[in-house]
Amino acid sequence: MKAPRTNSREKILAAAADVAREAGPGNLSLDAVASRAGVSKGGLLYNFPTKAKLMQGLVEEYLREFEQALEDARSTSPSAENLLSTYIRLAARECRDMETSASWIFSALAEDPDFLTPIKLFRRQLFERLKAETPDLRALLVTYLAIEGLRSMNLFGFDPLADDERQLLVDSLLKMAEADNAVPLEKLDA
Amino acid sequence: MKAPRTNSREKILAAAADVAREAGPGNLSLDAVASRAGVSKGGLLYNFPTKAKLMQGLVEEYLREFEQALEDARSTSPSAENLLSTYIRLAARECRDMETSASWIFSALAEDPDFLTPIKLFRRQLFERLKAETPDLRALLVTYLAIEGLRSMNLFGFDPLADDERQLLVDSLLKMAEADNAVPLEKLDA
DNA sequence: TTGACAAGACCGTCCAGACGGTACAGTAAG
DNA sequence: CTTACTGTACCGTCTGGACGGTCTTGTCAA
Structure with a gap:
């Protein structure tokens, strides 16, 4: 069986x-x-x-693989690194190797928007987890949204970014994320 | 006639x-x-x-309206403000009033991915224009991608952000964008 | 002023094709 | 005998779009 x-x-x-x-x-x-x-x-x-089950299967596999990748990255990376940084790194890597580009999502969406609810839920949980582990809310918001933008562009096949630009972006985001103990709020609030 | x-x-x-x-x-x-x-x-x-012409019409109207809105915002805002800031403000406003949420884009995409090429082109040009007018490439990349993420979440109906969080985000982005003369690179590179 | 006529804007109907899904008979492996 | 299929035939539904007809408006000659 x-x-x-x-x-x-x-x-x-x-x-x-x-x-x-x-x-x-x-x-x-x-x-x-x-x-x-x-x-x-x-x-x-x-x-x-049924076709719906197919879509559901697609979504479930996608989520399972992402969770797995995050878990792997977490255990591989130096333990000092915070979750946000590993997430940034993981997402950036996935966007670079765009073979994965999950454009089937649009098919699921076309079939029935409800197929995305598991993904929404997953994302929401991940975001909450990040919020709990990241002291600097500003840095979290900016970096999380930025990598969300990167993923979105990758998904739509946009990406007007050159390689060095993307690298520069990721570096900046990582710097922001890693400086979460430095309380960089003062700098901006001053 | x-x-x-x-x-x-x-x-x-x-x-x-x-x-x-x-x-x-x-x-x-x-x-x-x-x-x-x-x-x-x-x-x-x-x-x-034909149905294709309908989609094309949708895309063209969308682009025309966005261009118009950007033009309006540009002439309304204080002349000292740079283009990136007005763009951020405009996009944030449009995301807040999600009535506009152009989810018809998915329909066009489902019908034929090529319908998005005009949009891609437009975006690319806008990005180039921003790059030309923004001295701080780091700030541009981060803020542009972040609002791209905001738009994407809005489009997909995600948005786990509370109102004050979104406000905080936009404030941060604007601060980054407006500090483009201050050469904030040193702070990060140090 | 009026009547004829052309063009524009729209209505209602019909149809060929594609697609999701069912039913069922057969079969190869363990 | 069961599992895991293959292969074919078929059904009902939906959809784009072609077609022919209709009503309104504008134009222009007599």
């Missing part, structure tokens, strides 16, 4: 993401996904009884 | 945005738009011969 002959689920999920990217967010058809995954339509519907 | 009995185009455009928001990005049907605009489907197709 836990031994699929080949692991079709992952192939299907990957195929769905591919089709979404190549055919456009509004043209994600089950037939296309099935043929792309090298699976019959019946087989697809066997794994995901 | 240039006197439409009633100005249907605007009504149709507004109706399209409404339908996109209420029915979901993937469910923008011409019939729904027509009935929402108080126009028959034939009338709709008369004004916009």
Whole structure:
């Protein structure tokens, strides 16, 4: 029961993401996904009884992977580093390797905006966690929103930033984030 | 010949945005738009011969209005203020009054990603203009990306920010933007 | 002033195609 | 015998958009 002959689920999920990217967010058809995954339509519907379940699967896998990546980054990085900094680093890295670009999100959104609620929830929790661990609210707001902007541009395929500019941005953000003990509020309030 | 009995185009455009928001990005049907605009489907197709033209119209109007708003804000604000600051203020205001939330963009994106290229172009030009007028590249990158993040969250309906937090954020961004003559690089580089 | 006529703005209907989903028979592996 | 599919045939629905008709407005000659 836990031994699929080949692991079709992952192939299907990957195929769905591919089709979404190549055919456009509004043209994600089950037939296309099935043929792309090298699976019959019946087989697809066997794994995901409905299109909604497919989308849900996509979202869940995305969240799981992100959580995993954050966990890994957290345990790999020096223990002195705060959560905000690791988050910045992780997001910047993911944006640079834009192969991951989760443009399938638009497909899910087109299908039904409610598919994003798990993501919203996750983000909200992450933000709360960051708020709890970051003394300097100013720095948190600015840096968090900035990397949110980076992700957004990456998602939409914008990104007018040159490599060195992006590097400069990330450096600045990290500086802000790491200076959270230095109470840089005074400087700005003066 | 240039006197439409009633100005249907605007009504149709507004109706399209409404339908996109209420029915979901993937469910923008011409019939729904027509009935929402108080126009028959034939009338709709008369004004916009194809769905693609409708989307194009949406994008063009959006860009025109944004350009207009920026122009207005620029002429209204004190002449001492730099472009980046007015842009920040404008974007923040637009995000606060989220009635404008251009979620129809997702519809256009679902229909065909290419509809966004005019927007991309516009943004790129704006960014270049800001880069030319802002001496402190660091401040520009951080603030621009941060408001980009704000817009993105607003667009997706996220926004975990409380009112005072958003206010704090905007204040911080404005301080960064206005200090562009003060060469605040030294502080960070030290 | 008026009547004819053209163009503009819009209505209602119809249709071909695409898509999600069902049903079912078959099959290869363990 | 069960699991995990394949493959095909099919159904109902929705949607873009083509088409032909209608009403209103403006123009212009007689």
